[in-house]
Amino acid sequence: SQQGEEDPQALSIQEGENATMNCSYKTSINNLQWYRQNSGRGLVHLILIRSNEREKHSGRLRVTLDTSKKSSSLLITASRAADTASYFCATDWNGGYQKVTFGTGTKLQVIP
Amino acid sequence: DAGVTQSPTHLIKTRGQQVTLRCSPISGHKSVSWYQQVLGQGPQFIFQYYEKEERGRGNFPDRFSARQFPNYSSELNVNALLLGDSALYLCASSTEVQGAPGANVLTFGAGSRLTVL
Numbered sequence: 001s002q003q004g005e006e007d008p009q010a011l012s013i014q015e016g017e018n019a020t021m022n023c024s025y026k027t028s029i030n031n032l033q034w035y036r037q038n039s040g041r042g043l044v045h046l047i048l049i050r051s052n053e054r055e056k057h058s059g060r061l062r063v064t065l066d067t068s069k070k071s072s073s074l075l076i077t078a079s080r081a082a083d084t085a086s087y088f089c090a091t092d093w094n095g096g097y098q099k100v101t102f103g104t105g106t107k108l109q110v111i112p
Numbered sequence: 113d114a115g116v117t118q119s120p121t122h123l124i125k126t127r128g129q130q131v132t133l134r135c136s137p138i139s140g141h142k143s144v145s146w147y148q149q150v151l152g153q154g155p156q157f158i159f160q161y162y163e164k165e166e167r168g169r170g171n172f173p174d175r176f177s178a179r180q181f182p183n184y185s186s187e188l189n190v191n192a193l194l195l196g197d198s199a200l201y202l203c204a205s206s207t208e209v210q211g212a213p214g215a216n217v218l219t220f221g222a223g224s225r226l227t228v229l
Contacts, residue, residue: 031215042116042202042220043155050215088154092216099168100145100216102154 004089004103012109019076021106023089024069032065033090033100034074043088046074081112114139116221118203124227125193133188133224137205143167144186145218146178147202155202161186190226198228 004025013019025032031050035043049056049065049072056063062075076083089103117136125131137144143162147155160168161180180186184205190197204218 033215033217035218040151040200040223040225042222043204043218045217045219048215048217090218099157099160099170100218101157102147104154 004091004101006087006089006103006106008106009104010107010109012111013079015079015081015110015112017079019079019083019108019110021074021087021108023072023074023103025072025089025091025103026070027091029067029091031092032063032072033092034061034063034072035088035090035102037086037088037105039085046087076108079108079110081110084108084110116203116205116219118201118221118224120224121222122225122227124229126229127193127195129193129228130189130191131193131226133190133201133203133226135186135188135203135205135221137184137186137203138219141205141207141219142184143206143216144180144184145204145206145216146186146188147204148172148197149200149202149223151199158188193228195228198226200225 004023007022033048034046037043047058060077065072086105086107088105090100092100119134145160146158149155157170159178164180175191178188200223202223204220206216206218
């Protein structure tokens with residue numbers, strides 16, 4: 001079963017616009033991560049936010065975490081056609097060497 | 113430095129057959145995780161191994177098994193294949209993130225796409 005659910009399931013925007021994706025999860029977590037997947041290939045790690053952090057930035061990415069609402073958001077600013085991909089949140093609630101569980105994903109299309 | 117490598121990249125099997133998928137982690141990574149991704153869905157956790165020991169198991173039947181070797185490479189075996197086993201099987205290796213103890217940041221291979229007819 002999926003630990004998280006992303007919203008929306010699909011998003012289509014024009015190049016240069018911002019894209020916001022949301023993730024809700026079910027259990028307490030140690031860390032939350034976001035990954036990107038291009039067209040059926042392997043996933044690529046984007047950013048990690050720890051449970052005691054509320055916001056984190058990396059380049060054009062901004063991630064927020066609200067543990068009281070069990071939710072996170074990923075903002076991609078000034079989107080580019082190359083950002084077209086599926087984006088997944090992933091939670092690691094046992095920490096250490098336990099499993100990382102992925103959400104259902106948001107499919108982002110950036111139109112040039 | 114080589115990334116995570118998986119083999120084979122594509123394979124076709126018939127129902128009832130058995131399959132073995134292979135994964136070589138990034139050099140220095142001691143943990144390997146396996147995921148199943150059905151088209152249009154997120155990856156589903158199957159197994160995690162660390163130092164040749166199973167550290168986590170997902171909600172998959174006993175037809176799925178795995179092992180990790182002394183060089184940290186890993187194999188995933190699926191017996192008595194069903195049509196529903198058709199999926200992309202992803203292997204990921206990991207190590208701890210500096211400053212975030214216990215965080216399991218995954219580096220994925222390109223996957224093995226299994227089709228069961």
